[in-house]
Amino acid sequence: MAGERQRGVGRPNENVLSRVLIVETALDLLDLHGRDGFGMRDIARRLGVRPSALYNHVASKDDVFRGIREVIATRITVAPFVTQRWDEALITWAHSYREVFASHPPTIALLAVMPFETDSEIFGTYEQVIEVLYREGWERAEALNILVAMESFILGSALDAAAPADMMSPGDRADIPHFSAAYAERDMRTADSGAGPADQAFEAGLNLLIAGLEAQRSARAASRVAHDR
């Protein structure tokens, strides 16, 4: 990748490495070969460098993971959606959140296990979600719970999408007729619509969550009317 064939000992004329370069290379390798075949030696080889050189810019492999999380977190930060109607805003947020993972499946396992840093850009997005819900009448503590619940659903869905496609296949078991039938019918629907099983489930769950919120909201409106008259 790097033009030079071999480099001697000592500081090079132009700097070859940097923290961001290492992190981006690691992310590329993660997308290419999954979490195997991606070690410090692989990152170094791809940069035309010896492994020990990496440690001048990065403290450890965990540090590289942290860097990857930062990159992903900033990508989740999307264009402002706070101006949209509440339900459309949440749907926009959920979709863009999920697309980040969909384009980098192997990273999900890393992101899901360990959380973000406190100074992450992602809090700007959180702020918008809370604001949208608060504006619509939810208490802020409850809005935060809804935010966490939706995020859990999105992360769980991303993990599901990264799993092998035939993960739930019932095979030819005869003892689970309803499930087997459901699996077959979904396969047909998948073939028709073109949307993968994981996408269908994500849309179904997101619809349920929004419908549940709408029910809460209309119930609140009704009780206020009853109280006002």
Next chain:
Amino acid sequence: MAGERQRGVGRPNENVLSRVLIVETALDLLDLHGRDGFGMRDIARRLGVRPSALYNHVASKDDVFRGIREVIATRITVAPFVTQRWDEALITWAHSYREVFASHPPTIALLAVMPFETDSEIFGTYEQVIEVLYREGWERAEALNILVAMESFILGSALDAAAPADMMSPGDRADIPHFSAAYAERDMRTADSGAGPADQAFEAGLNLLIAGLEAQRSARAASRVAHDR
């Protein structure tokens, strides 16, 4: 742990190891020390055995992981809930599902990343979920999507529960007022109710999903009435 102090070379009088013993020991160590400090040598030491002896009963470390997944999967299989009313049945299922992870936090990262085997006992539970929804009027393909969505939510919530408690703390950032207020208000609610933040979010999300399902169900009932008259 094992009574004997030291054992010589050769097959022992009574068998010391077995696959299940190794898997259970691994699960214990995982709960005790997290995913660090738990390697083949640690498992062997705890069993009073040399590491190479493990490989007479287990193919690899991944094989041990598979064993752990099997154990967890069977624990998820709960008492039948198909006889309950549909919403109570789903709530029972979701709670028991989550409790398994709550009692073994470090295992979540293992379980969530890699899925279950096809011959797992967990399909019996899936069957019940599909049956409950189908009985209530949902198409089976849609029921499967709902099942997957709920499972994603449960897994994501379990991951959230295993994360550090202060993961989302806004610190003293002034640029996210709504979120900071929401965080403070939730802290008060947490102190009052005794339920942790992760539990609150889980309940909130589960309520939303059930409410969304109820909305779909009642809409279906209304349209059928309209069609019948």
Next chain:
DNA sequence: CGGCAAAATGAACAATGTTCTTTTTAGCTT
């Protein structure tokens, strides 16, 4: 111009999963 820090190489280390050989024993066969 001199010296210090930065940034690379190269060699080595510790830990980990794993394999291979050897030894002892269990269990089946004749």
Next chain:
DNA sequence: AAGCTAAAAAGAACATTGTTCATTTTGCCG
């Protein structure tokens, strides 16, 4: 009962991986 085979343990060793250290060369600053 004797003998053979396979199982099950120890023990030594290997490959890989993350990491550190000493060395060398170079940029940069006073």
